[in-house]
Amino acid sequence: MRLLRPLFIGLLLQTLISVSIAMPAKADSAPVTYSQTFVTNQVPTQAQVDAWNTFRSQLTGTYTQFTFSSSTGASITVSDSTKVQAIANALRTTNTSGTTPTTVTSQTIGSNTWIVSYGCASSNIVAVEISNNSTCNCGVGYTLRPAIGNTNWGGANSATCNGTTQTLSLTFGPVIPQLGTPAAPIVSPTSATTIAVSETSTTANATNFRIKVYQSDGTTFVESITVSVSSITSPNSLTGLSPTTLYKITVTALGDNVSYADSNESTQTSVTTLAGISTISLAITAGNNPPKKLGSSTITASINTAGTVTFFYNSRPLHCLPLTVVVAGATVTCIWKPIISGSVRVTANLAPSSGSYSASTSPPLYLTVGTRSTSR
Secondary structure (H helix, E strand, O other), rough: OOOHHHHHHHHHHHHHHHHHHHHHOOOOOOOEEEEEEOOOOOOOOOOHHHHHHHHHOOOOOOEEEEEEEEOOEEEEEEEOOOOOHHHHHHHHHHOOOOOOEEEEEEEEOEEEEEEEEEEEOOOOEEOOOOOOOOOOOOOEEEEEHHOOOOOEEEEEEEEEEOOOOOOEEEEEEOOEEEEOOOOEEEEEOOOOOOOEEEOOOOOOOOOEEEEEOOOOOOOOOOEEEEEOOOOOOOOOOEEEOOOEEEEEEEEEEEOOOOOOOOOOOOOOOOEEEOEEEEOOEEEEEEOOOEEEEOOEEEEEEEEOOOEEEEEEEEEEEOOOOOEEEEEOOOOEEEOOOOOOOOOEEEEEEEEEEOEEEEEEEEOOOOEEEEOOOOOO
């Protein structure tokens, strides 16, 4: 009997160890997401408020990460097994109304301090916010407060009061692997206002790619577009830029936020748009048409950028007042009283005010000036 006891104890310990190893570790809960489109200078709708409160009530699980993102391209992912859970719990359980700004929890994670608070509204309602910009602040940062009852619903890496129109999304869930960072994009200017952007290859498991444009400082956001995986290796056009202007471009691989999180932004690639091409065209828009000797005709020059316009007939300055005109764009008119009759070639030169545009000369306007129809 004594010989069996050590053997029995050894088998029991081996069984317990096997059971312990076989038991899975506690997993994070399924992701919970709030995503709504907010319009600048508009109060969030009741549906957006209801969706926010429903989202908060669903934060009943275990979470180690949240992602706050915007359709503008701004995004931040925060991971901490204890502090993220504290933020989720505070969002779920805070249902106090009031008009006195009150912080429920404050959690410093990395370089950001995230707060959950209430009391930002001007009326006695439940207005819960999450922000990395302190309680009820109108600064620049990541803030979401749909139930505030005014136009200060928040923003992402931007003004958090009276923000620009954007879709704000907040997802709580498990820590998920991050996609690989794309290579620095291939960028080339295609016109004064357009650039083409592509990648040499795709990123494994990406669902889409986001191309972002920054000003020359590399931090001031200009615009972004989202392109498909199949399109990222072909040139993608970004339009509406300024002539002869330096921009910096990045690419981010986008995940599904279930199996993969978004990648980091790629290294920035610099590009300068081309110079603008000025245009000018002429037409007679009032008075004698065709013109008559000593009669009045209005010649209109249509231009595409501000500058100085000079009119000519037969390569000589045309006698209209004023002879040269500096304008802010659109059109310039010249009241012309021809002093000769016969064939006349009328042109105009445009010297742009901005060095971002080239000078141009209009196509000639060939006219036949008739003889004087009235007595002296």
